[in-house]
Amino acid sequence: MAWGLVELANRPDIQRNLQNASIEVSEVRKEILRLWPPSWLFARDALVQIDVAGHRLPRxxxxxxxxxxxxxxxxxxxxxxxxxxxxxxxxxxxAYIPYGAGKRFCMGANFANGQIDAFLGVLRDKRIFPAGAAVYGSIDDRATLVPVGLKFRVGSI
Ligand code: HEM
Structure with a gap:
């Protein structure tokens, strides 16, 4: 949600498109999760030898x-x-796995999508402005991508 605020703060054209419904909340949410997937790295252990994209991976x-x-x-x-x-x-x-894939697919995906869509729905009637130059702040690359030092203002249209 924080990354979404930053993207919208940087892009008044997208805020306008959201307001006049020429793009959908779900499209904005999918794009936020594409560029800023909170679970940015996950792991597997090969139980048997496998070939992946031309690479042989030993057990x-x-x-x-x-x-x-x-x-x-x-x-x-x-x-x-x-x-x-x-x-x-x-x-x-x-090419799109914000919630993982296969048997370990995120159990909370529908819930999370609903929360993000509700949040974006509230923002649709607001104006979001960058506040300060370092609008993207920096990324703390823990198990989840944690935004640091993001700066923006939210006001009425
Ligand atoms: C934007 C929010 C979220 C993202 C980006 C996300 C992402 C992910 C990803 C990538 C995985 C797969 C990890 C792997 O394959 O190793 C996962 C698994 C999981 N997530 Fe989420 N998640 C989110 C929200 C939630 C919420 C809200 C819940 C619970 C209410 C939840 C519960 C779980 C559980 C239980 C698993 C493990 C499923 C399994 O191993 O069978 N997640 N999530």
């Missing part, structure tokens, strides 16, 4: 999977751009 390999990296690869058009409108079309296959 016992410790495998780190980063949604942050996957979401910023060339699988995405203009991957670094915050562009909620891209979600009007299907995303590239196997």
């Amino acid at each position: 016992g390999s410790h495998i780190l999977i980063s949604s942050w990296v996957l979401h910023r690869t060339t699988a995405w058009d203009d991957a670094m751009a915050f562009a909620p409108e891209r979600w009007a079309e299907m995303p590239p296959p196997n």
